[in-house]
Amino acid sequence: MKFQGVLFFPVTPFAPDGSLDEELLARHIESGVAAGAGGVFVACGTGEFHALTPEEIERATRVAVTVTAGRVPVLAAAGGPVPVARDQAARIERAGADGILLLPPYLVTAPQQGLLRYAEEVTAAAELPCVFYQRGTARLTEATAARLAALPKVVGLKDGIGDIELMHRIVRAVRAVPGTDDFQFFNGLPTAEMTAPAYRGIGVGLYSSAVFAFAPEIALAFHRALATADEPLITTLLDEFYGPLVALRDEVPGYAVALVKAGVTIRGLDVGGVRAPLCDPTPEHTARLSKLIDHGLEVLGA
Template structure:
């Protein structure tokens, strides 16, 4: 399972009664794949994994698999307490996904050996490939990362910590392990385009693009400019779109998800609001987001 291009993390639409809106999710995913997504990661961070039931994760995965119809890989998230994560992994497998994005256990600090044990136990719940997501309290040493990378089903490591020096050591340590030539690394920071140039410098070229969910034109233009060395467009988009978006994102906790969902609605597909404990953007912030999207589209069109 190899990834290329921009990775799509769809939002999870909710109907007026608060239930998962399968029809809108299918439309959202179809439009992203048609736009050129290199992979679909459903029911993950941008998809409000933290607020979904196990049944909803399984249903969202099944919808994604049907909508994608084999055109690109489909992965879904599992995580949290080991028994819960194992159940989610089994459900994702049953729904027909190509792999699992394994989020770490929450609210606990664990020794490095315990993190290896966690990945071993959850990855053993299915035969699917696993990408492990280090973030929050889960910070791997290079030795632990190399040990996890050598596990039979682990095919990738996604970084949501943002410690470039640590991540550089991890990349070098994993690459030194025989048989890891195809192991893939991902930049999983919020609004990853802001740090994509730095991550490319340490050999991490793949990243999750939340912006792709509502403005694939901007996300694809940025990725193309970054790949082709168009520093003028990269700098313009960072200065005039991504930078201001991050400033808005940081004004309210949870906006890394809420703004993305609002952006999808701005672009014409009403996907409903976010679930608690997140809050939807205020009218003022919605206006700023709408202006930012319009300007970003103007930049790439020019």
């Protein structure tokens, strides 16, 4: 399972009655794959994993697998308490996914050996490859990361902490382990484009793009600019689109998800609001987001 290009983290659409809307999810995913996504990570952070039932995760995964039809890899999230995460992993496998994004255990702060044990026990519930998400209560040392990379089912590490020095040490430690040439590293910070140049400098070229969910034109243009070292376009997009987007995102907790969902609706697919404890953007913030999207597209001449 090898990734390249922009990684797509779709939102999870909800119908007016609050239920999972499979038809809208299928349209959302098809649109992203057709636009050029390099992989689909369904029912993950942007997809409100925290607010979905295990049954909804399974259904969403099945929709993604059906829609993509093998064109790109499909991963779905498992996490939280070990019994719940194991059930989610089994459901994801049953739905036909290509892999699992393993989120941190819930609430508790664990020792390094405990994080390894968590990965071992959850991945044992399915035969799927797994990408470990380092964030929150799951902060690895470079020694633990090297041991994690040696686990047979763990094929990648996604960083959501943002400690560049630590991540550089982790990359170097993992690469020193024989047989890890294919192990993949991901930048998983919110609005990852803001830090993509820095991560690229330490050997982490893959990143999750929340912007791709509502403005694939902008996300793809930025990705191409990085690949071709088009510094003027990188600078313009960071200054005039991504920077202001991050400033808006940081005004309200949870906007890293809620703004993305609002953006999808602004672009023509009404995917509904977010579930509690998140809140939908205010009308003022939605209007600012709409203007930002318009300006980003104008910068590209789109």
